[in-house]
Amino acid sequence: MANESENHTLDDLSAYIDDALGEDAKRRVAAHLEDCRECRAELDTLKRVSKMVADLPRHPLPEGFQTRLRMKRLEAERETYTPMGWLPQPARLAAFAATGVMVGAIFFNEVRYRLAPKILPDLAETETASEDAGRRALEALSPAQIEEARRQLVARNKASVSAAWSGVADEADPSASAKKGGLVMETAQLLERSAGLSGGAAAVRGFGSEENDAAPVEKKRTAMLTPQVVGAPPGQPTYTNDELRTYLDAESRRLGIQQVIPEPSPNSDDPWAGVPNRPLSKEEARAVMARVTSRLRNSNRDARAANNPTVPLEGLTPVLLGAPEASRPLNVAAAAVAQRKRVHSGRMDIVGIPGSRMSVTRDQAVAFLEEGQKLDRVQGRREYTEAEGRALTKAQKQADADAAYASVKPLALKDMKTEQGLEDTLGIERMPVLRSWGADSGGLGTAGGAVLTSPNDFIDLWKRVGRSETLPAVDFESEMVVAVFGARSDSARRLEIVSVAKQGGRILIRYRIAPVENGKGPTTPYHVAVVERSDYPFGFVQVP
Amino acid sequence: MGADAKEQKDEGTPRPEPVSQPPSEAEFLERNSRLVYNLALRLVGNAVDAEDLAQDALIRALKALPNFRGDSAQTTWVYRITVNTWKNRVRSEKRRSFWKTLPLHGLFGGGEDGEEKNTEGSLPADEPALDAGLETEEVAREVQSALQTLDEENRAVVVLRDIEGLSYQDIGEALSLPEGTVKSKLSRARNALALKLKRYAQNEDG
Numbered sequence: 191m192a193n194e195s196e197n198h199t200l201d202d203l204s205a206y207i208d209d210a211l212g213e214d215a216k217r218r219v220a221a222h223l224e225d226c227r228e229c230r231a232e233l234d235t236l237k238r239v240s241k242m243v244a245d246l247p248r249h250p251l252p253e254g255f256q257t258r259l260r261m262k263r264l265e266a267e268r269e270t271y272t273p274m275g276w277l278p279q280p281a282r283l284a285a286f287a288a289t290g291v292m293v294g295a296i297f298f299n300e301v302r303y304r305l306a307p308k309i310l311p312d313l314a315e316t317e318t319a320s321e322d323a324g325r326r327a328l329e330a331l332s333p334a335q336i337e338e339a340r341r342q343l344v345a346r347n348k349a350s351v352s353a354a355w356s357g358v359a360d361e362a363d364p365s366a367s368a369k370k371g372g373l374v375m376e377t378a379q380l381l382e383r384s385a386g387l388s389g390g391a392a393a394v395r396g397f398g399s400e401e402n403d404a405a406p407v408e409k410k411r412t413a414m415l416t417p418q419v420v421g422a423p424p425g426q427p428t429y430t431n432d433e434l435r436t437y438l439d440a441e442s443r444r445l446g447i448q449q450v451i452p453e454p455s456p457n458s459d460d461p462w463a464g465v466p467n468r469p470l471s472k473e474e475a476r477a478v479m480a481r482v483t484s485r486l487r488n489s490n491r492d493a494r495a496a497n498n499p500t501v502p503l504e505g506l507t508p509v510l511l512g513a514p515e516a517s518r519p520l521n522v523a524a525a526a527v528a529q530r531k532r533v534h535s536g537r538m539d540i541v542g543i544p545g546s547r548m549s550v551t552r553d554q555a556v557a558f559l560e561e562g563q564k565l566d567r568v569q570g571r572r573e574y575t576e577a578e579g580r581a582l583t584k585a586q587k588q589a590d591a592d593a594a595y596a597s598v599k600p601l602a603l604k605d606m607k608t609e610q611g612l613e614d615t616l617g618i619e620r621m622p623v624l625r626s627w628g629a630d631s632g633g634l635g636t637a638g639g640a641v642l643t644s645p646n647d648f649i650d651l652w653k654r655v656g657r658s659e660t661l662p663a664v665d666f667e668s669e670m671v672v673a674v675f676g677a678r679s680d681s682a683r684r685l686e687i688v689s690v691a692k693q694g695g696r697i698l699i700r701y702r703i704a705p706v707e708n709g710k711g712p713t714t715p716y717h718v719a720v721v722e723r724s725d726y727p728f729g730f731v732q733v734p
Numbered sequence: 735m736g737a738d739a740k741e742q743k744d745e746g747t748p749r750p751e752p753v754s755q756p757p758s759e760a761e762f763l764e765r766n767s768r769l770v771y772n773l774a775l776r777l778v779g780n781a782v783d784a785e786d787l788a789q790d791a792l793i794r795a796l797k798a799l800p801n802f803r804g805d806s807a808q809t810t811w812v813y814r815i816t817v818n819t820w821k822n823r824v825r826s827e828k829r830r831s832f833w834k835t836l837p838l839h840g841l842f843g844g845g846e847d848g849e850e851k852n853t854e855g856s857l858p859a860d861e862p863a864l865d866a867g868l869e870t871e872e873v874a875r876e877v878q879s880a881l882q883t884l885d886e887e888n889r890a891v892v893v894l895r896d897i898e899g900l901s902y903q904d905i906g907e908a909l910s911l912p913e914g915t916v917k918s919k920l921s922r923a924r925n926a927l928a929l930k931l932k933r934y935a936q937n938e939d940g
Contacts, residue, residue, distance in 0.1 A: 255785060259763075
């Protein structure tokens with residue numbers, strides 16, 4: 191029975207629980223509670239709510255919390271006298287390097303994320319060891335000293351650029367520098383920043399300012415060259431061009447990327463004879479390929495005369511050309527990314543070199559020439575642009591998918607009896623679920639599925655489902671995340687990704703919804719799984 | 735009745751810090767990091783943002799530490815910084831959405847809405863019953879998501895009171911609110927939570 195005084199005491203009830211009322215009010219509420227059953231029930235409910243909130247578990251600090259805090263703080267302090275906004279990133283890099291926590295890397299944008307873990311490891315060692323020394327060196331520098339160091343470094347850069355890269359850098363088209371330099375510069379900056387942090391604040395700063403006041407060409411050269419000035423202050427490790435190249439070579443071997451560095455041969459018959467031992471420019475590669483084809487033409491003529499099989503030459507030559515950017519060691523990284531993309535699409539043999547930037551190795555070139563049938567796949571006599579290549583790839587993929595679909599046999603009853611039988615009949619290729627997380631609540635509450643291929647998306651998803659553990663590491667270069675959400679249901683439901691499989695050129699994500707016996711609703715179930723990355727189209731299927 | 739309610743809360747009440755001299759940074763972090771992180775966790779509702787917020791708040795606190803005069807208990811002071819950092823952040827935060835879900839039905843014929851009814855009855859449940867641990871975890875999740883629906887000041891009030899055990903006066907100080915407002919906000923927040931958590935909070939037979 192609601193009455194006036196009850197309304198007045200509503201706030202008081204809550205305060206009564208906390209014993210935060212004056213004596214008078216307390217007595218008044220106590221007296222009212224004697225009479226009013228509803229208010230007693232209300233008080234009970236409030237108490238229970240208060241206890242439920244109080245009972246929320248306490249969590250330990252996530253691993254690496256203090257390290258990241260330290261780095262963040264250092265960052266914040268530097269920002270107070272640094273105009274450049276990018277310092278947070280090297281600090282995060284450093285946090286990543288110092289703790290080895292994958293999560294740190296996820297905060298980079300995609301390109302950085304891809305490159306960071308690869309390039310960092312050997313810098314990381316010096317990083318950890320000299321972090322304090324580097325910081326001290328940094329703190330000891332006055333703005334004027336930094337400016338002076340910057341000037342010297344830039345001057346040194348310019349001198350080294352023209353010395354080490356004359357004849358190569360000159361070929362570069364200045365107008366294209368911004369565009370094609372994008373990734374290259376990114377890499378250079380990344381290298382420099384991460385290494386610079388190990389002791390070279392001056393180098394880091396120097397580069398940032400240089401961006402603003404140098405002519406475009408100079409800027410690009412400096413950008414390309416910066417890795418050689420990493421780790422500036424005396425006593426700190428420095429990477430020379432050679433060391434860097436050795437390192438990048440090792441990296442590219444690890445990544446399965448090869449550069450066009452043919453070995454000079456004394457045999458004058460060898461079309462590669464006299465080719466310099468460095469990545470080739472497009473022109474140089476064209477010249478080499480002209481020699482290769484002419485030699486093959488000669489050998490074909492001999493073969494025809496001897497009634498032997500010949501090697502067709504049609505159309506292949508342009509594909510084998512060195513890329514315009516093949517002359518830069520850092521392009522390995524770009525090539526790595528490009529090649530990864532193509533591996534993901536599963537179409538290494540389709541033409542359309544992304545941006546025509548790929549280099550091919552001598553071995554690849556020879557292999558191409560020798561496998562004559564592969565020439566059939568090259569459609570035309572020129573290089574394809576990235577867009578054309580993509581269109582071709584897409585068309586090919588679609589054709590494959592259609593063919594696979596068309597080839598699916600009608601199911602026999604016996605095939606459907608076992609899972610294996612089904613898989614065999616349908617041509618299903620399972621993609622193992624690498625890690626997964628799920629819960630009966632915390633999902634979006636509307637039925638839906640998603641496939642996430644970027645760290646940012648995953649971070650967002652992780653936040654939305656409100657999981658308390660630290661964001662798990664997902665290597666989006668080779669993995670992706672699939673998620674399924676169930677509709678909000680008043681009875682208890684559980685949702686589970688049963689399997690992920692490639693089938694007929696598509697990825698099928700099979701999920702199951704089951705009631706939970708004795709469980710309490712409402713539930714908003716979800717399930718998130720990590721699987722190997724793939725660019726195939728996907729669909730969701732509910733299974734019993 | 736009022737007496738045993740009071741008893742419940744006593745263990746959470748913060749101890750006043752000695753005023754003599756500010757603690758070293760290491761001591762300060764040692765003492766407050768976990769506290770701040772857990773407060774942040776309850777305020778923002780997820781571990782990723784909580785770490786970020788906790789670190790920002792701790793950095794701000796460390797910066798201000800030399801000027802900390804001990805007018806109030808250090809804990810209250812740290813709470814205030816955390817809550818303020820959080821409020822600033824909420825103000826400037828734009829909700830961004832990077833990804834979207836696709837409907838489950840359609841492409842391949844399967845669909846939750848369409849098939850759920852058919853399958854419900856015939857399916858065996860895979861687990862006989864939820865054990866107590868799971869139940870607690872589930873309740874915790876429900877409570878956290880109910881907290882998330884409160885507006886920021888109400889959320890802060892209820893977290894500071896029921897989790898951190900601050901007095902009304904300390905809460906007022908931490909949030910720059912008069913005590914009377916703390917009282918009414920707390921009442922409103924608890925009632926809102928009671929509604930959200932009806933099935934847990936109400937008496938079994940009531």
